[in-house]
Every structure is written in structure tokens, then in C-alpha cells.
Amino acid sequence: MTDKVFDYYLEGKTGRWEVIIGLEVHAQVTSNAKLFSSSSTKFGSDPNSQVSLVDAAMPGMLPVINKYCVEQAVKTGLGLKAKINKLSKFDRKNYFYADLPQGYQISQFKFPIVGEGKVILDMPYGSKEVGIERLHLEQDAGKSLHDQDPQNSFVDLNRSGVALMEIVGKPELRSPEEVGQYVKKLRSIMRYLNTCDGNMDEGSLRADVNVSVRKVGSRELGTRCEIKNVNSIKFMQQAIEYEAKRQIEIIEEGGAVNQETRLFDTKKMETRSMRSKEDAHDYRYFPDPDLLPLELDQDYINNIKKLLPELPDEKKARLMNDFGLSSYDASIIISDQEISTYYEEVAKNSDYKLAANWMIVELFGILNKENKEIKDSPVSAKNLSKLINLIKDNTISGKIAKTVFEDMIKGNQDPVEIINKKGLTQQSDPKELEKIIDKIVQSNLDKVEQYKSGKDKLFGFFVGQAMKETQGKGNPKLINDILKEKLK
């Protein structure tokens, strides 16, 4: 895996191109109430049932900040190994839209709560560090429905005012795969920290994708376009591929890329210019006079740091060091906090590597087939652990274990019971095996001759016969060793 090399380049008519991508990820903060008002943040409620006077921008309304949202932003910043800014300010971003009742969004422009940080990606060609520019808190907007009525749009302000963390990444991503890994990593960190549920279907996580292209070897950045509000990794990747090719084509035909905002049309699978954003947006940022600067002291930050759970990268390092897992296996285990919890439960009492292998190959195979999450696993960690121990102590072979597993998934059955019921205990008594093998050798002297004179493939025949005689329960290693001895 580490022999692989980065190779996402696009061949144009005039040469080789590389793609520069920077993401602005919007993550909804997990909290009970909104950022500046006390209404609920629950998803999917009756329209306009979670809207306070402040959210609806009634005359005379004022924002009051939610302390938990501040903590969540600090936690996330610490998870991104970023600088926490002890002084940050809130600014108004002024523009008009139906889902923006105030006519401005309260955001942070000049002084965000979190500064530079980084994220580490596990790519097939090695680890890649991607820089984070900053993270700031801002209000989410409401939702407009355009397809309910031919003449009118309908506005639901439930989401208006929900706390968002905008995570601005440096333009250091170079391929759709890297983008996928970046989003997954961010999501994983925030889920570990419980600061964002990362549920892209519900819109808890979405991204604006900035794409530009340049000739390989060039040091300058090309003109970028921003693809707004993409809410799935697959769409992000498709949008990037389309957009990169579009830009390359324009440049190669002698034109110039317009810096603009675009949308990804998921039906046509192409990006197009956003009509409403054609006029240059002048947001007229200025400090929100209804709020005071946010000041955090070191004690506050330290207290949050103390309570942080183990993060994915730390866990991965620990799994590799203490449990001897490969980087690849460790990456898979840590990708989800629930998976890693399950793994550590299994590995508590059984062989680390077997545990990893069984989870990644057998268990995930079943989960994927049945479209289940680890939390709905048909096999408990305890039972999987038992199964692994039965293999390790030679009670059953790995092959038999697979059949046992097939029964285990039907109602989380105890493997010991299955083995006993079906009499699957491995035959590992060397004396017994020797007796059986002697019998086979005696009955197949002609084949023994043929094997001895060079037909190596016949070894498999003898193994097969031994397995048949033991009803598949023969300890494969012992059979192997004994046969080798006898057929010398």
C-alpha cells in the first residue's frame, strides 16, 4: 500500500494539469438550543415550530450567545490541533434572502474563535497533513421551498439561527479521493467529540468546494470557482471532476476562468453558474453592535482539553503500538468511534490481529450486506471474542469458524453452544490424526508413489482425504505437519 504514489493528474490537450481544492465545511453544532436564541435545533419538525421571536427577526429582538455552542467550537478546535483564540468577535454579514430574516447573518469575520490547525489523512500513498485556516461560529439560515406553489416560495425558519461551525481548509487538497478522506476525517473527529453528528442526509454537514486548476509544475494558483452547498461526498467528488475538466477546457481554448459561484446539478451531473449570485456580493461586514467580544481564558480552555475523549489519530497510534495493528487495519477501526469501541471490547480478551481481521472481513461483510451499522451488529463483541479464542486455542479451525459464524449471526448465538451442538470441535489429537493419516496412506500407496516421484499437487489430495475422514474437523496445521512427515 505504501508503495503507491499520488497520481491524480488530468491530461489536457496542452499538457498535464493538477487540481487545487479547498473546502469550507459547514457543520451544525450538536446542542439543544440555537446559537443566539433558545429555540430547539431538532431536525425534521413541523415547519416554523422551532422559531423564536429572535429567529424571526421581530423588531427589537437581540441575540444572546449559547455557552455550550462556544464550548463545542473550542472542543472542535482542539480536535483539529488548532490555536484557540482567546479574543474573538462577532460580525454581521449583510445580504438579503428569503431564508435570512434579519437581512444579515451573525458570523465571525476578522477575529474567529479558532485559528490555524491541521488534519491528517490516511491515503494509500502515505499520510498527508492538510492545513486548516480557521474555524468560526455563525448562524445557519432557514429553508426555502420552491416547489410547493407555481408563483410563490415558502419559507421555513426552523433552521434559522442554528449554530454552525465553518471550518475553512487551506487549498491543499489535490484529488477527489483526498477530498473524500478529508471530509470523512473531519466528520469522524467531530463525531468522536460529539460536537457535530455529521449526518449529511439531514444537512448537518455540507461544504462549499473551491476548485481551480494549474499546469503541473506551475507555482501560481489559478482562478477558482466556488461550488456551493454540496451535501454528499460522492457529489463533491463528481462536482470536482466535472469542474476541473470544465476549467481546463476553457483555458486550453484560450479563454479565462471567471471567478464565480456555481451549483452542482445532481441530475445533470454538471456545475452551473448561480444566477442569483451574479452581482458581486458586498457583505459589508462590520462588528455586531448587539454583542460584546468573546473572551476565553486559559483555564477555560484547559478544562475543556482535560475532558476531551481520545481522538481518532491518537487512537490509531495506540492501536498500532499497543495492539500491533497495521496502519490500514487501524485506519478502518478508528473510522468510527463505535467501531473502535467494539474492537477494543473484542480485543480485550482475544488476539488483536485476529480480532481486527474478523471484524474487517467477516463482520463488516455481513453488516454491509444487510446495510447495518455496528451498533446493530448481529454478533456481540463478547461472542466474537469467544469465537476468536476458540480458533486461537485450536478448538476449531479458521475454516470451521466461518461456519460457526454463519450460525452466530442468527440471533447472536454463543459459539461454544453451536460447536457443542454440532460437534464441530476440531480434531487436534496428533495420535488420532496419525492413525487416520496412516490409514489413508495405506489405502493410496499408488498416489504416495506418484507424489514421491514429483507430483507435488497430490499433497492436496491427501489433505482433502484427511479432512474428509475427520468430517472437516481436522486441525489443518497438524494434518499438514503429519502428512509431510509421512510422505517424506
Added chain:
Amino acid sequence: MTINKATVKKISKLARIASDEQFEDFMIKDLNSILAFVEQLNELDIKNIEPLSSVVEQKLFQRDDVVKKINEKEDILKNSPVKNENYFVVPKVIE
């Protein structure tokens, strides 16, 4: 820095105020006289002065993460110019 018709048109667009010939003419006049008036500030040397955005000298109050009032839909929609039981209704937006 004087304001001309193009600037007035641009500002009206940003401020979402419909403008016509009459509006533009009187805005050009008034805005330029206000700008001339505020030019005096350039007499001052303010190079190292920290801007003052609030006279309040206290820490920002942070409230607890508690949901208050479960459903205010009726109050929220009560004053809507276009009545609808569930939504605010606006003329269509073309994306």
C-alpha cells in the same frame, strides 16, 4: 470621493430600495453633501488609535443551552403580510 448615478444605482441594489430618476437625483445631492460634511474626519491623525465598537466594558454574557418555549408558530406567523398556516410566503426566487 463623490457619488454619481452609477454608485447610487449600485447602493440601491445592495440596500434593496427601488430607485427611479427622481430618487437618484435627490440621493446624489444629499449623499454628496453628507460625504462632504464627514470629510472633516480626515483632518485627524488616527493611525494608532484602536477603534471603539462598544462602550460597554464587561464580559459577554453566555446563556445556558436550554430550550425555552416549545412552539411559537402562531405568534411568529401572526403578522405575516400573506397569510399561511405553516409558512412565510414570498414571490418565487429563481435559483
Added chain:
Amino acid sequence: MTTIAKYTLVELVNKIKSKEISAVEATNAYVERIQKSKNLNAFVTLTLESALEQAKKADESNKKDGVLSCAPIAVKDLFCTKNVQTTASSKILKNFIPTYESTVTSKLWNEGAILLGKLNCDEFAMGSSNETSAYGNVINPYKNNNDTLVPGGSSGGCSSAVAANLTSATVGTDTGGSIRQPAAFTGIVGLKPTYGRCSRWGIVAFASSLDQAGPMTKDVADSALMLDVISGHDEKDSTSSNIKKGDFLKNLKKNIRGLKVGIPKEYIVDNMPKAIQSLWDKGIAWMKDSGAIIKNISLPHTKYALPTYYIIAPAEASSNLARYDGVKYGFRAPGKDLIEMYENTRAQGFGNEVKRRIMIGTYVLSSGYYDAYYLKAQQVRRLIKNDFDNVFNEVDTILTPTAPSSAFKIGDKREDPIAMYLNDVFTVPVNLAGLPAISLPGGLDEAGLPLGLQLIGKPFDEQTVLNAAYALEEKIGFQSQVKDWWM
């Protein structure tokens, strides 16, 4: 004319509590006068029937609790009053009925006061003459021969109503002088508390870092009583100060011996009318007479306060007024799509002064101009505040005239916005620095029109300001010259 309407608030409350007069009698006294005073156009919305009902209930149940027990009070139409139309004197909020009550007015009702109605003002509090209201001009109860005069602004309906005895007291708002200047034009007392002293929650916002609610009353004791009621920390307003409440009426005293009073030389402006200068001199003499120590001081950046204000206030207003878009409440004009609807609604719903300020505010915040205007104005603001901080090391209060003229004729200054803005030259620096200040009537000019004296105090030191005003008030012995000519 019944004398009940002439009582001060303190007198009225005492007489209601002692049952010398009933709540209904008190309310009727005002109702009758209001009904005969349509020509002043002080009100946008009247709640006379419900006021009488409440008064009746109070009399029947014999409940005269609260320090404002049954006092009939009208409030500026900038305060959101639950179930009572609140328009900010604008077409764009016509028929807007709030489902909530502002913190300041809640406090009034909690202390037993009864709402008479909503008072006219300049549209969205933008103006110095109450000539920009969508509901018509307000007339000053003082006349100059046959000329009708402006009552000042933006709280013109408030000042006119108090001076004409149409309410026992009122609350207005002051962003650049909108309580003090109209108080000076109509011969009443107007107090702007320290920024953060009173909650802004539920007050239609104009310029958030400058707006402050405050009492407009017949005398200084009334002002102290009202301040006791309306001040206090509000968690719903992040700029509300958590400083402990004062006990202003209780601690009101006339002895100002030893008080250090500053006289800023920069407030002597070009073409200062003789009457104003002479009033100021009299004020200084009265102060000395009371045992105060007069000190000449300098507030070097005074002249930059108006231009600073006319960048910051419109900038904040342009953003605060973005929510008036025809979507959620108020007036909506038709449009073929959303943008057209916005543009038509705001063009038709806002008056010219409001549009002027939104445009200027939008301009000074726009890309390329932010540093040159807005940022610079914020830096000058700091210099202005520093000026005050410095002098308050040497003095306890500052004495100046409130306005550069007495009330002028309606229509006189409407053509030139700058001429109108100059009305605020003495009041605006106070808002920029967030300080408390009071205006009280100091006398009359040659035309028999009231002139105001302003006292400015240290942050949260309204007590000193009120005491100095209290002492001065006694020395001045001002008597209202209002005759009911409009009835």
C-alpha cells in the same frame, strides 16, 4: 381645565395611593385632554378605552400597588407593546401588532402604570424635528406668534405630550439627542441614561451602539422615579449592564456644594445665538450660587462628533433596518419576484430621511469604503470618549446648552439635511461616549420659547446628574408657559 393633568408624576402617584383621587379620575383627566388635542398630532395609536377599563378595575379592586400606581403613561411608538400597534412612525410597520412587550415598558406596567397610547416620533427615530413621521408632523405646544413649531425629535410626540399635559410622563429613546433636544424645545425634563443602564430588548432598533431608552417628564424628581423603574440588567440584551440598580429618587438631593462642574470651551460654536450663550452663563452662575466649583475644561474632539455620528448611526441603521423586507410582518408591495418585492416594499414603505440614512450607511460599509469611513469613525469615537474620560478625572459633571437654538418653524430646515443634523451638535458627543445626560428647561428666549441646559455625567453616575439638575431646577424656577391654544 382640571388640575389633575398638571400634577407631576410623583404628586399624582401619591394622590392616587392616598385615594385623594381615583385611578379613573386620573385617567379621565388625561383622556379628556387627549381627545381635545388632535391638532398636536402627538399620538399614532390611542388605547383610551382599555386605559379607562384598567383604571376602573384598579379602583374596584382597590389595588394601588407599584411605585407608578395607576399613573396614565403614553410611550414612544418605538417600544413594542403587546397587542397594541407599534409602527416606529413608519408605513412599513403599519398594523404591526407585537405579540411581546419591551422590557422597559413591561417594567412600567409591573409598577402599576396604565398605557394611554403610542406617541408619534420621527420615522425609525431618525430626525430632530418630528417632521419625518409617516403619520404627520407633531406640533409643539409652544407657539411663536402664529407660527407652528417643531417639538424637536425624534421623540417629538413624547415631548409635546408631556408639555401639553396629555400624559403624566413618558419614555422616549435617545440615539443622538432624541430625548434631550425635544425636551429642550418644549420646556420639559429629558434624561438619557448611561448606555446599558436600560434594556434595549423590544425597542425598534435604530443604531444599536447608541440607542438608549429614557424618561421624559415634567420635572427632575419624576425623572428619578421613572429611572428607578425602567433601569436594570436584562439577560435578553447582551449590551445591558450588570451594574447594580440605583435608588435615584430616594437619593435625590439639592445640596451640590463642592460639586465640580466643567464648562467645555469647544461647545462655544460659531454663530451661537445670544440667548443660548446668555442661558449658559446664567446656568454657570446658578451653579456657583449653589456652591458648585466651576472649571474650564477642554473636549478637543467635540467638533468631530457630528460627522462621526453621521457615519456610525446610519451604518448600524442600514443593517438594523434590513429586516423590514415585507416577508415576515408589516407592509409588503407587490413585485414579480422576490427582489422586486423587496425593492418596491422598501422604496414605498420607508420615508426619505430613512432612505437617505440607509443609503449612506450602506455606502460607508461597502467594499473599498469601510476603512475610509466606518473604521475611521470608530477610531474618532474612541478619541471622543477619551476626551470625556480625561476630564472626568477633574470634574463630576459637565454643563452645556442642550440645543443650538429654540424650537424652529415647521418646514424651516427640511430642505437641507446637514442643517437639520446640526441640531444635535451638543447632544451627539454624549451618545458616542455612552454617558448619562439630562436636559432641563433653563428659561425662555426673546420669543418666549423654552431653552434647555444639559448636564453630562460619568458612566452610571446618573445620581450626580440628577442631583445637579435638581439643584438647578430649584434655582431656575421655570414655569410652563403652555396655553391650550390647539384645543
